[in-house]
Amino acid sequence: MHFELLLDAVLGERQIFHIIECPVCGYEEIYYEHQVTKRLIGRACSNCNFVQKFN
Numbered sequence: 001m002h003f004e005l006l007l008d009a010v011l012g013e014r015q016i017f018h019i020i021e022c023p024v025c026g027y028e029e030i031y032y033e034h035q036v037t038k039r040l041i042g043r044a045c046s047n048c049n050f051v052q053k054f055n
Helices: 002-011
Strands: 015-021 028-033 040-045 050-053
Touching: 002 040, 002 050
Parallel strands: none
Antiparallel strands: 015 028, 028 040, 040 050
8 A cells, every 4th residue: 555655646647558577576567657648657666665757
């Protein structure tokens, strides 16, 4: 639940664009796109507790 709140704060409204294997931990690294514009907005891995916003 804590990670979802972090995603809400950093990325806002989003939907999953693509899922790959995280190069650090081997878990799922998820790429997100904006729901309306379909523009890539960031990526995240819940196992690493990593969130990156694309500008």
